[in-house]
Each structure stands twice: as C-alpha cells, then as structure tokens.
Amino acid sequence: MITEHSIYIGASQHMTFIEDNSIDLVVTSPPYPMIEMWDDVMSSQNHRISDNLEEKPEEAFELMHQELDKVWKECFRVLKIGGFLCINIGDATRTIKGNFTLYNNHSRISKACVDLGFVGLPNIIWRKQTNAPNKFMGSGMLPCGAYVTLEHEWILIFRKGGKREFKKADAKLSRMKSSFFWEERNVWFSDIWDVKGTKQKMRKDSSRERSAAYPFEVPYRLINMFSQKGDMVLDPFLGTGTTMKAAMLLGRNSCGYEIDPKFEIIIREGIDELDIDMCNNLIKSRFDAHKEFIANRKSSGKEIKYFNETLNCEVMTSQEKELELNYLESISEDKNTGTYKVVYENHSDLTTLPFTHTFFKKAK
Template sequence: MDLKNTTHKTIIGAAQNMHQIDSNSIDLVVTSPPYPMIEMWDDIMALQNPKIATALTNNEPHLAFELMHLELDKIWKEVARVLKDGGFACINIGDATRTINSNFALYPNHARIISAFQELDIPNLPNIIWRKQTNAPNKFMGSGMLPAGAYVTLEHEWVLIFRKGGKREFKKPEDKLRRQESSFFWEERNIWFSDLWDLKGTKQKIDNSKSRKRSAAYPFELPYRLINMYSLQNDVVLDPFLGTGTTALAAMTAQRNSIGYEIDPKFLEVINENIQTTSLADLNSNIDNRINSHREFIINRQKDPKKKDIKHFNAHLNLPVVTSQEKNIRLHYLNEIINEDDQFRATYVEYSPSEDGLPHVLKKSINQAALSKL
C-alpha cells in the first residue's frame, strides 16, 4: 500500500449505474446531490424522468417531489452496493421552499433521503446541521412584523450521516497503525463531532462553464472535515455528484484516493481546471492551519491553571498532544498533482517541523516553560 501517492478519477456518466466500481470497495461517500424542488435543478431532474416536468407544469408539486427522489433512490441503492461494511455515507442536502400555484410550502428533502436509506437497511446516525452564514439584510419571508403571515427563515442545511453495517474493524497491524496515523486532534474532535456547524458558503458562480452557471458547491471545509472524521489515509472516497471537484480536492489534501461521477460531460473541463489551478500552497494551508491551531490550543490550555498537565507527545509533529491516541498522527503536504490521462495522481512529503521552520519542543520538557517557546 503506497501512502505517498493517491489517485483521483472522474467518471462522466449518471451515478444511477456505477458499474465501473466493484461492490464493497468504497470506504466513504461524501456528496451533495441536486436538491429536489429547488428550481435550478428542475431541468437536470427532468432529463432523468420527463414525468417530473409534466408534474411541475400541471401544478402537482408533491408528485414532482416524489419523482425527483425516486431518481435519487437509484443512486442511494448504488451507494449501498459499493460501500464496504462499516463504511459511511455523508450527504449534504437542503430542504426546499417553493411557491407553486400560489401555495408556499417546504419540501423536506432530508427526511425523504433518510427514509430511502432506511429502506436499504442502512441506519441513520446522528446528523449535522450546517447553519449557513448569511449577510442578507432582509432574511424573513412573509409579512414583516404582522402576525400570522410570516415564515421562519430557512438558514440551514443538513449533513446526513449513514453507516452500512456495524463498526469498521481494524484487525491487521498495518490497518491499526494507519488508523492511528490518521487520527485527529482532541480539540478537533470536539468541534467536528458537534451536531451544529457554522461554516460560510462558497462562491456559486461558474465563469468557465459551457453548461450551468451556478455550481451549488459546498465549501472545502465541509468535505475535508468529513473525510478526516470518517476515513483513513489512503482510503477511497466516492462522490456521485462531483460538480466542480471540491470533494476530490479535499480528498487529495487529506491523503485519500477519490472517485467522482459527473452527469454533465461539459463539466469535465471545469473539474480538471479547478484541480489544476488550485495552488498547492492553498491546499497545504489546511495542514498548516490544523497544526497552528493545535499549537495555539496547547499554549492556551497550559496557561489555564485549572487544566491538567499535558503528558503525551507526538514525535512526528514535535508537539504535545492531549491523549495517547494522538501520539502517532502523521500529516503530509501535497508535493505534486500530476494529470495522467483519465485521472490525477497526487504525491506527498511528510510534514517536518524543522523543514517548516517551527521551533522544537523537547520531549522531556513538556511544561509551561517549554510551551512558552512554541
């Protein structure tokens, strides 16, 4: 197993049939499908089933909603097939609000997807509410300050978490070590595994697309967190709705392999350009941010007299850590992203405190004096 290289493949085609992927071969799915009943996705949905367009034309929104989800159900069935036992599926989805035939209503996409996975005998685990930051001055819908006419503002989306089968097992010594090396920091755990995320959205306009002009992409931080939370280095991450390639970039940065499906062939150029023009420095800054945030956390923790002394040390990062489970964390910088015909290959170099110019902390001196020099 080569931990210094990962591969990233884009497949153009509908994810309703992912015949290129073997059953029980994917470690993690991270994706965001088209949101049923959001108008920008009507045409793409109708291409899958013309009855969707007919239902909308005939002012039958609940029929259109169900027909759209029946198309997504085909993809969730494929997700269930390709996932390994113990593998996770993380699905970012927003509910939709829409006025049809003068009737305003909410269409609960998240609930319908949960039902679909339950039918596949894949249980839903506790989910994440993504509260999207907005600067809109007039957020409320309806009649302003007058009662019995306004609607609650819809400012959140969902990250639904599913796991196929029971807990993933790590029986081989090399898998146990890889799990330890893929660990996250104690303070990251406390933030990432909260059920409420407050992340800014990302730019939606696509300047170089020959197809749609808005991407509906999620911010890089969202798949990057999920990939670190639910997979190991060198695992395979699947995105059945690749879009502009954000999941692939996050997988590269987290040192995972990736496969993405995109139904629109005109989007291949967008995906490839996005991967090729995103600078290594920008991607590697995510590693720097994790390390710098941890160093700052350690310093602040040691300043608090109410906190216990830190007794553990990670020699790879040359930093104190809160728990023994963090002692073997290894982080790698992207070294190169190479376009090899029908896929990209990423190479890595291990993070080194001396190469980065960060001061060393002596392993035998994990105390306030040493930490003050960090």
C-alpha cells in the same frame, strides 16, 4: 501504493465501473429536489417530473427523489461494510400557483437510505445564517402571513452495517496516523456546524449560473472524521470537484461522477490550479492551530500528558501520539487516462503514498 480507478463523467444511477464493497466513504451533495435551478437536470432523468411540476408538485417531488434513490442504492452496493455515507442536503420551499410549501428533502432521503439497509446515525445541522434585511419570507411584521426562514442545511450520516474493524497491525497503525486533534474532535463532532458558504456564481460558458458547491471545510471535516489515509472516497455528484480536492489534501484516494460534461473542464481546471504551497499552508494551519490551543491550555495552568514524536508537539490524548500530517510534493495528471497522482512527503517507511484521484470522460 498506487491505485487506479476508471470512473466516468456521466449519470451516477448505475456505477458500472465501481466494484461491490470497494468504497470506504461517500461524501456528496446531490441536486436538491424542488429547488428551481435543478428542475432541468431532474426532468432530464424522467420527463414525468416536468409534466407534474405545476399541477402535481408533490408527485414531482416524489419522482425527483426516486431518481436520487437509484444513487443511494448504488452507494449501498459499492460501500464496504462499516463504510459511511454522508449527504449534504437542504430542504426546499417553493410557491406554485400561489401555494407556499416546504418540501422535506432530508426526511425523504433518510427514509430511503434506512429502507435500503443503511444504519441511520446522528445528523449535523449546518447553519448558513444571513443577516440580509430581505431574508424573511412573507408579510414581514404582520401575523399569520410570514414564514420562518430556512438558514440551515443537513448533513445526513449513515453507515453500512456494523462498525468498521481494524484487525491487522498495518490497518491499526494507519488508523492512528489518520487521527485528528482532540480540539478538532470537539468541534467536528458537534451536531451544529457554523461554516460559511462558498462562492456560487459560475462562469458564462457553464451550463448553469450557480455551482451549488458546498464549502471546502464540509468535505474536509467529513473525510477526516470517517476515513483514514489510503481509503477510497466517492462523490457521485462531483460538481466542481470540492470533495476530490479535500481528499487530495488528506491523503485519501478519490473518485466520482458528474452528469454534466461541461463540468469536466471546471473540475480539471480547479485541480490544475491547486498550488502546492497553498495546499501545504492549509495543512500547516491545522498544526499551527493545535500549537496555539496547547499554548493557551498550558498558560491557564492545565497539564498536557502526551507527546507526538513525529510532529514534535504535545497532544491531549494517547490516540494522537501517532497522528501525521503529510505535506504534498506534487500533483500530476496522466494525459492518457485523465488520472491525477498526488505524491506526499513521507514521515516514515510505513506510509502508504502516493495516491491517485481519477475521473474519465463521459461514458458512451
């Protein structure tokens, strides 16, 4: 199967080129309102934001979220019934004119999405601990003058409508092939994730100093958890393209928007630098970790009841018996359209590969 989508580098408040009910999963991390590095981006969408930042910061906070609300509204439109919206967001602390305040981004986004019609689901707390001695805010050991340090972000999870239905035989089989290992489920579906952050410093010719990218592990887990092979994954805030690269490794289609045209080169270079052997080693690491888990479980005298013929290994549950890991054969770009095609090794005649990953130049 080959799918192609015309997605443009540009603002994602109006996803003109994405049809209604065509996306299976949205995984994204937007600009964080009231974090200083995003002030210019936010103000470029509405000049009233910069006008209010110093005198009426709460008004500026609300105006910033009103710009994000437009994106969540578009996500609701393009998602299929049963599709998921996963948003990585951090709350913000900021001192303006001597007043230190917490700005609850996660609760403001949650309310907006529920008001749009999304079903709110249990969230994940992503812990980003640091042991730096200067991490504490305020007067240190003196009471009534220090503040609790924010060492976590949120992964908000919403669904459009009721549970996704898998009625046709090929859809059911694809779902089985897209399953995850029992021990992965136990880690991924916990409400607290301990995942290390990623390098933030950008190259000199980029439009900002820090990428604000989330680590690969975050979209990698979410795409496994809430989509199946052949699904279309959207990231309305592409950034450095982390979501797109995770989708490539997992046999999903992907598309996305990025408002900053300078990031097109960064995204493309990141994909061009993907090494097939490196990608396949990451995929194989899942299998190796599973084999180690099974070996440890058996050594402790516990029984393993099921077997996966394709992977030639024992598994914990019957739902894992059809699980497949598709290794990459090639990643190629169509220079005329900017579309990336990823071809995978086939395990059977029922695979739905290859897939395409698309983003185009800025819309006029």
